[in-house]
Amino acid sequence: MTIALKQRISQLLSSILFNSAFSGFITGSIYQGKFKYLPCPGFNCHSCPSALLACPIGAIQLFVSFGAYHVSFYLLGFLGSIGAVGGRIVCGWACPFGLMQDMLYRIRLPKIKVPEIMRKMKFFILFFVVLGVAYYTKEPWFCKFCPMGTLEAGIPLVSMNADLLQLTGWLFCLKISILAGFAVWMTVSKRPFCQTVCPLGAIYSFFNKISFLRLKVNKKKCIKCNLCADVCPVDIKIYQEGGGSANCIRCFRCTKCPAEAIKITFNTTLQH
Ligand code: SF4
Numbered sequence: 153m154t155i156a157l158k159q160r161i162s163q164l165l166s167s168i169l170f171n172s173a174f175s176g177f178i179t180g181s182i183y184q185g186k187f188k189y190l191p192c193p194g195f196n197c198h199s200c201p202s203a204l205l206a207c208p209i210g211a212i213q214l215f216v217s218f219g220a221y222h223v224s225f226y227l228l229g230f231l232g233s234i235g236a237v238g239g240r241i242v243c244g245w246a247c248p249f250g251l252m253q254d255m256l257y258r259i260r261l262p263k264i265k266v267p268e269i270m271r272k273m274k275f276f277i278l279f280f281v282v283l284g285v286a287y288y289t290k291e292p293w294f295c296k297f298c299p300m301g302t303l304e305a306g307i308p309l310v311s312m313n314a315d316l317l318q319l320t321g322w323l324f325c326l327k328i329s330i331l332a333g334f335a336v337w338m339t340v341s342k343r344p345f346c347q348t349v350c351p352l353g354a355i356y357s358f359f360n361k362i363s364f365l366r367l368k369v370n371k372k373k374c375i376k377c378n379l380c381a382d383v384c385p386v387d388i389k390i391y392q393e394g395g396g397s398a399n400c401i402r403c404f405r406c407t408k409c410p411a412e413a414i415k416i417t418f419n420t421t422l423q424h
Pocket residue numbers: 373374375376377378379380381391408409410411412413414
């Protein structure tokens with residue numbers, strides 16, 4: 153079985169598992185059982201009728217807005233543990249929104265790369281919008297415009313509840329426009345949301361240099377064939393950026409390097 157196929161199966165099973173409270177789609181309500189106390193490792197809206205777990209980004213905003221100490225050590229510990237083991241591995245193997253982006257990119261259309269400068273934007277979103285704006289306004293502003301929230305929660309809940317449908321206005325239209333804009337972008341660029349916006353990916357990316365499981369690139373062995381960049385779902389040249397790149401989502405597709413310059417390693421030392 154190829155790495156790509158294993159990755160797809162893992163993404164699909166994770167997406168089903170994170171959204172296995174199926175009865176919500178019959179009742180038109182949100183699951184609020186005890187599993188909602190657990191954070192979801194991937195990017196998945198907790199207001200989706202079938203969402204079993206809590207979105208960590210939604211939860212972080214609630215804590216910075218209303219938490220007694222403006223921080224949840226439970227959440228930090230959860231995300232930190234995952235990051236310490238595999239860096240951004242969840243982005244590559246278990247994120248429902250990542251799967252959707254990978255699928256939309258398969259549509260045969262002319263392709264364009266995400267500009268390098270836009271990759272830094274996710275850190276601005278994390279620190280300014282998710283932490284700063286939520287703290288000062290006491291409102292989860294990122295959730296209000298999150299395209300995953302619109303797709304998984306806004307559209308199904310509004311279509312199943314006549315009362316909510318009557319309440320939709322300019323904000324809902326703006327949310328739909330943002331989702332549509334990203335959906336179009338996803339057909340022509342590799343994972344534009346992961347590369348430019350995702351605050352969860354930004355958090356995990358801090359661990360890519362120090363995680364236990366990581367990529368090791370031997371630049372001396374590399375013959376610059378560019379095969380690793382061609383198969384990379386986030387369009388990076390790992391032989392230039394190095395195995396600890398914050399942009400790498402640890403899908404491991406590039407380990408099929410013909411010069412055997414890229415290896416998966418298990419380390420306890422810092423990486424440059
Ligand atoms: S696939 Fe291997 S040899 Fe080719 S550019 Fe990437 S690291 Fe270098």
